[in-house]
Amino acid sequence: MKLLNLALLSVCSLQLSFSQSLKYADGSSQNMSNIFVNINSTESSTIKGSKYLNEDFISTKISSMPDQIFGVRYNIYDDEMEFQGADNTVYALNKNDASVKITFTATNESYHIFSYTDDTGHQKKGYFVKLNKEGENLILKKHRIVFFEEQASKTGYDAPKPAMYKTVKDRMYIKLANKEAVLLPTKKKKLAKALFPENSKIILDFINSNKIKLSREADLITFVNYLNTL
Numbered sequence: 578m579k580l581l582n583l584a585l586l587s588v589c590s591l592q593l594s595f596s597q598s599l600k601y602a603d604g605s606s607q608n609m610s611n612i613f614v615n616i617n618s619t620e621s622s623t624i625k626g627s628k629y630l631n632e633d634f635i636s637t638k639i640s641s642m643p644d645q646i647f648g649v650r651y652n653i654y655d656d657e658m659e660f661q662g663a664d665n666t667v668y669a670l671n672k673n674d675a676s677v678k679i680t681f682t683a684t685n686e687s688y689h690i691f692s693y694t695d696d697t698g699h700q701k702k703g704y705f706v707k708l709n710k711e712g713e714n715l716i717l718k719k720h721r722i723v724f725f726e727e728q729a730s731k732t733g734y735d736a737p738k739p740a741m742y743k744t745v746k747d748r749m750y751i752k753l754a755n756k757e758a759v760l761l762p763t764k765k766k767k768l769a770k771a772l773f774p775e776n777s778k779i780i781l782d783f784i785n786s787n788k789i790k791l792s793r794e795a796d797l798i799t800f801v802n803y804l805n806t807l
Contacts, residue, residue, distance in 0.1 A: 626742035628654030640678040653722040656703045672702045693758035712805035713754035716797045
């Protein structure tokens with residue numbers, strides 16, 4: 578749908594009021610509060626490091642509003658896409674619409690919303706980068722930042738350690754057709770038997786014959802492209 582009467586927003590003038598609505602060509606409208614939700618962004622200044630992919634709100638396209646450019650930053654730790662409103666209040670993109678794609682224009686890297694199971698077994702919705710762009714089966718990359726609590730001096734001689742955010746290795750997930758994303762096993766046999774019990778032998782044969790390393794992105798793309806031919 579084409580948006581009417583809305584000029585493209587520059588990153589330096591993102592002053593949308595969240596009481597206004599977007600107007601579409603068919604006469605329908607969409608309130609901004611259905612797209613963004615208010616969040617509490619208060620953060621202690623004593624914490625070291627950053628929980629963001631980029632601290633700045635940068636030029637971003639959101640697929641549900643193709644005629645606009647927003648200033649967005651990705652809060653990796655809380656897994657939220659944040660937008661700053663006219664009142665300097667920080668809002669997060671509503672993750673209820675899983676069809677939305679967020680693209681940072683400077684890098685052309687896109688993030689997609691998927692349901693997944695976290696480390697504790699709880700179902701969540703979060704942002705992932707697709708390694709393969711086509712096919713029912715997908716390999717997804719998830720950025721990670723972890724938080725370390727402040728540590729007091731243990732002996733009186735060693736220095737205390739401040740609370741900090743630290744970027745750690747990305748995690749790979751696999752999303753099979755009509756299923757939610759799950760953490761990709763790092764062992765070949767476990768991958769074949771746990772996810773493909775009926776085809777575990779041919780899956781394992783392909784992995785071994787093609788010397789697939791589950792830690793290498795290029796190999797994972799080769800693997801998932803093969804899955805999409807079965």
